[in-house]
Amino acid sequence: MKLHLDVTSHSTGTIPLRDSKDVVICRQIVGQIAEAMKFSAIGKTMLVTAASELARNTVLHGGGGEVLWTVVREGDRAGIRLVFQDHGPGIPDLNQAMTDGWTSSGGLGLGLSGARRLVHEFAIDSTVGNGTRVAVVRWRQFQVTKERR
DSSP: OOOOOOTTSOOEEEEEESSHHHHHHHHHHHHHHHHHTTOOHHHHHHHHHHHHHHHHHHHHTTSOEEEEEEEEEETTEEEEEEEEEEOSSOOSOHHHHTSTTOOSSSSOSOHHHHHHHHSSEEEEEEETTTEEEEEEEEEOOOOOOOOOO
């Protein structure tokens, strides 16, 4: 699935997250947006990895949901905001869930905490019985070169 994106404006879109195929589609779309915005290879990889972890959590723990993506601009900087939303059981203890190594599903326990380390901005809100919302932003980084004297 190849998107034709106009990333010069505040582009936005929604990706449904129902199963593992949608997690793959999410990865592909986020990667295409990052490429269109001229993210570095490392920046793109970090954002796609965070998106994959959060999309997987939305499907596995939240019973499915969606991710809203938005191209954001603040002054001279540009980035991608991803908001993952589900209406699942919620997370009873956010502090515990954000701890490296803690898992509720027998995994490595690096999903939420790992995703947090891969982005520049991370916010999570969860209510037991109402679901979870995770918002992340990764800003495009420019390589700074030193002037020669």
